Every structure is written in C-alpha cells, then in structure tokens.
Amino acid sequence: MKPSSPSASIAAAIVTGIALAVTPGFAAGQQKYPTKPVRMVVSTQAGSQPDMLARMISQKMSETWGQPVLVDNRPGGQGALAGTPVSKAAPDGYTLLYALPNFAISAAMHTGLPYDALKDFAGIGQIGFTTNVLVVNPSLGVKTLNDFITLARGQPGKLIFGTSPTGSAAHLSGARFNIVAGIKSVHVAFKGGPEATIEVLAGRIQYHIGTLGVLLPFIKDGKLLALAVTSPQRTPPLPDVPALGETLAEFTRPETSHGMLAPAGTPRPILNQISKELARILDLPDVRERTQSIGYVVAPSTPEEYGKLLRAQIQTLNKLIQDAGLRAR
Numbered sequence: 001m002k003p004s005s006p007s008a009s010i011a012a013a014i015v016t017g018i019a020l021a022v023t024p025g026f027a028a029g030q031q032k033y034p035t036k037p038v039r040m041v042v043s044t045q046a047g048s049q050p051d052m053l054a055r056m057i058s059q060k061m062s063e064t065w066g067q068p069v070l071v072d073n074r075p076g077g078q079g080a081l082a083g084t085p086v087s088k089a090a091p092d093g094y095t096l097l098y099a100l101p102n103f104a105i106s107a108a109m110h111t112g113l114p115y116d117a118l119k120d121f122a123g124i125g126q127i128g129f130t131t132n133v134l135v136v137n138p139s140l141g142v143k144t145l146n147d148f149i150t151l152a153r154g155q156p157g158k159l160i161f162g163t164s165p166t167g168s169a170a171h172l173s174g175a176r177f178n179i180v181a182g183i184k185s186v187h188v189a190f191k192g193g194p195e196a197t198i199e200v201l202a203g204r205i206q207y208h209i210g211t212l213g214v215l216l217p218f219i220k221d222g223k224l225l226a227l228a229v230t231s232p233q234r235t236p237p238l239p240d241v242p243a244l245g246e247t248l249a250e251f252t253r254p255e256t257s258h259g260m261l262a263p264a265g266t267p268r269p270i271l272n273q274i275s276k277e278l279a280r281i282l283d284l285p286d287v288r289e290r291t292q293s294i295g296y297v298v299a300p301s302t303p304e305e306y307g308k309l310l311r312a313q314i315q316t317l318n319k320l321i322q323d324a325g326l327r328a329r
Helices: 006-022 026-030 049-065 077-087 101-109 145-153 169-181 193-202 212-220 268-282 285-293 303-323
Strands: 038-042 069-073 095-099 121-130 132-136 160-163 186-189 207-211 225-229 258-263 296-298
Touching (some): 049 121, 077 095, 077 258, 095 121, 101 169, 132 169, 132 212, 145 169, 145 225, 160 193, 193 212, 207 212, 212 225, 258 268
Parallel strands (some): 160 207
Antiparallel strands (some): 132 207
C-alpha cells in the first residue's frame, strides 16, 4: 500500500481535531474549571442553618478548586430573590443556587414567578433535607403518636397547631400530617419557628412541627415531648423517637429537600464536575458529623436524579397545596 503523503496526514489530523471540537461537551469538558471565583446564591439570611451548610460546602469547594466560592445571601420573595439572578446568569458554572425547600414550594404555590423552576435551571445534585419533629407540651397528657392522634381526632377543631409562616416547609409538612392522620385543628402561623416554639412551651398552642435544630434543646430538657420525626428514618440525635413513617406509611420521603442548581444550558461536564465534588464533600467525616448533630440527612444525587426528584417534589406539593386548601397566587 502506498504510504500517505505528509500533506494528507496533516489534513486528516485537522479534520479529526475539528470533529472533536464540535462534539457536544468536548470543549467545555477540556477546559479547566473553575478559573475564577464562583458565586453560590442562598435564599436565607446569614447565620441560619441552611446558610451554615452552604458555607461549609463552599469552603470545601474553595479548598479543592483553589478558587473562592462566595456565598451570596438573598433572602425574601419566598426564594424568588435568590432564584431570579441565577436563572438569568451566564450558563458557565460560575453562578450556582443553593436551592432550599422554598424553591419547590414557590413553584407549586405561586404563579407569575420571574422564572420557570424546571426549564430555567439545570440540576447539579440533591444535598439532603432537614429533619422536622412533631412536639407537644407535656401537659397535654399524651405519651405516643398514636395517643395524640386519638386525642386530636376526638376533639375536631379544638387543638391549636402552630407553625412557621403559611407555605413554609414545616407548615406543609404539618398540613400533610393532619390530612393523613385525619386531624382537624386550628392552624396558627407565626413569624418563624422560634415564635411557635415559645407558644407551645407556654401551652398556648397544643402541638407544633418545626426543625430539630431549634427544638432539640427543649426536648432534651423535658420541656417538650417529641412524638415523631418527619424524616424517613429515625434521627441519631433522637434515636428513641419514631419516624412518622413507622405509623403512617405515606411518610416514606420528605416533601422537599435541599439541592444545588445552575442556569439552564450549563455544559454537562461542568454540572458533573460540581456534582461529584458535592458528593465528595458530603461524604467527608467532619461534614457527616456536623450534619448528623443537627438532624440533617445527607442524600446526594446525580444531576439527572435531582432533576427527577425536583419535578416529583413540585408535583407532590401541587396536590398537597390543593388538598390543604391553600390557594396558589
């Protein structure tokens, strides 16, 4: 066979290089990322538990990547003030959203958001979810979840159920519990979980579902009685307190979770890189120890899995909001 000429070899190499360059994801996959600071937008105020988790993750990412990962707190608008700038950012991996439960709740509960929660974002991965706990004042006289359900069913419209603001993750978790357990009570929404906690401690409301991080000290001191946690399994800080799913089979997974999103159109190699780094961080011993101590359940996923989870959560919330009689606005 006649050997190829040098010019023919050069031409073939050029054609091969062009083919590789236009292959989807190739160019982005070969570029170093990140080469400049990354912004992580969080829809909560500095110092909150989600902010603490976001900063822990951002610090670990910074250490690995050698670039600052800066937390940008944008509370307000039920998550829209954080979601909007991310949805409009360049799809290059340098603007990320730490998605809290309010992201899915707003998508299900409100019309007219400045973005489409499913079309304008690309999933990076689920992070995990906060453990909520059902507590009562010990003076109520119940000892178990079944005791409480029997008492509440026997007094329709008499017990007062206190939560953080209407439409919050804790409120919707409590609304779901009431529906599944067949309980009719008077709902009172407070400014936040701490205010509701004060009221149940004083006995002015009979039961409350709130975050474990807020309620744990009062449970440990015996000032509040924990009847169940809303996580699929029992939580290490309260190993003797049953999960709701042990009594009510419908509670096999939480209504919402924390996750990470990027603008739609972000190259797949970048999404995969961030997702793998996120999963690595969540598996670090010091991160697991810190999250478990506050009852936070780590549950990382791939970008594809998180996209499916988010869609399923919004569908579940749509039905729950309808069943609970909460009008979407």
